[in-house]
Amino acid sequence: MSTPEKSFPVSWEQFHRDARALAWRLAGQRAEWKAIVCITRGGLVPAAIIARELGTRLIETVCIASYHEYDTQGELQVLKDIAPSLREDDGDGILIVDDLTDTGKTAALVRAMLPKAHFATVYAKPKGRPLVDTFITEVSQDTWIFFPWDLGLSFQAPIAKGSAG
Numbered sequence: 001m002s003t004p005e006k007s008f009p010v011s012w013e014q015f016h017r018d019a020r021a022l023a024w025r026l027a028g029q030r031a032e033w034k035a036i037v038c039i040t041r042g043g044l045v046p047a048a049i050i051a052r053e054l055g056t057r058l059i060e061t062v063c064i065a066s067y068h069e070y071d072t073q074g075e076l077q078v079l080k081d082i083a084p085s086l087r088e089d090d091g092d093g094i095l096i097v098d099d100l101t102d103t104g105k106t107a108a109l110v111r112a113m114l115p116k117a118h119f120a121t122v123y124a125k126p127k128g129r130p131l132v133d134t135f136i137t138e139v140s141q142d143t144w145i146f147f148p149w150d151l152g153l154s155f156q157a158p159i160a161k162g163s164a165g
């Protein structure tokens with residue numbers, strides 16, 4: 001992946017609002033989800049918010065790592081699989097949650113594990129978009145999303161001194 005040109009920093013408040021908006025949409029699509037399967041680690045945060053809104057108590061993880069150095073994707077590694085009991089019926093009635101889809105590689109891998117599950121992300125880039133069923137905000141492929149758990153407060157140079165903002 002080439003280094004993204006634009007950045008899209010997301011605050012905790014904005015992330016909470018966007019994850020809640022996703023929960024509203026999901027609530028309108030099915031009365032009850034059997035379980036949430038969240039893709040760690042990024043999916044853990046929206047999964048907690050969505051589970052609270054939808055009243056879902058059964059939460060499973062599928063542990064996948066691919067971006068080993070900030071914005072460079074390597075081989076996808078499945079560190080922990082989905083429990084066999086949740087793989088019955090090809091995932092029908094299961095909600096898969098992740099923070100975002102970028103190239104769509106992670107989504108494609110998990111979709112193959114649960115072909116009938118519903119795939120939801122808070123953010124989506126164009127390449128990954130066809131692989132998700134529901135998302136809230138689309139950002140361009142050359143944008144890097146900075147999540148609140150990766151950010152900290154720091155001094156900002158004044159715009160007039162050349163800060164890109």
Ligand SMILES: O=P(O)(O)OC[C@H]1O[C@H](OP(=O)(O)OP(=O)(O)O)[C@H](O)[C@@H]1O
Pocket residue numbers: 039040041042043064065066067068073098099100101102103104105106107128
């Ligand atoms: O659509 P893709 O190009 O496959 O990228 C999307 C995935 O990349 C990030 O996870 P990452 O592998 O960095 O692990 P993390 O969730 O532990 O940060 C993100 O949380 C998605 O799961």
Ligand code: HPA
Pocket residue numbers: 067100102143144145146147
């Ligand atoms: O834009 C992104 N932001 C954070 N993590 C990511 N993993 C893939 N793409 C991104």
Ligand SMILES: [Mg+2]
Pocket residue numbers: 039040041042043064098
């Ligand atoms: Mg992830």
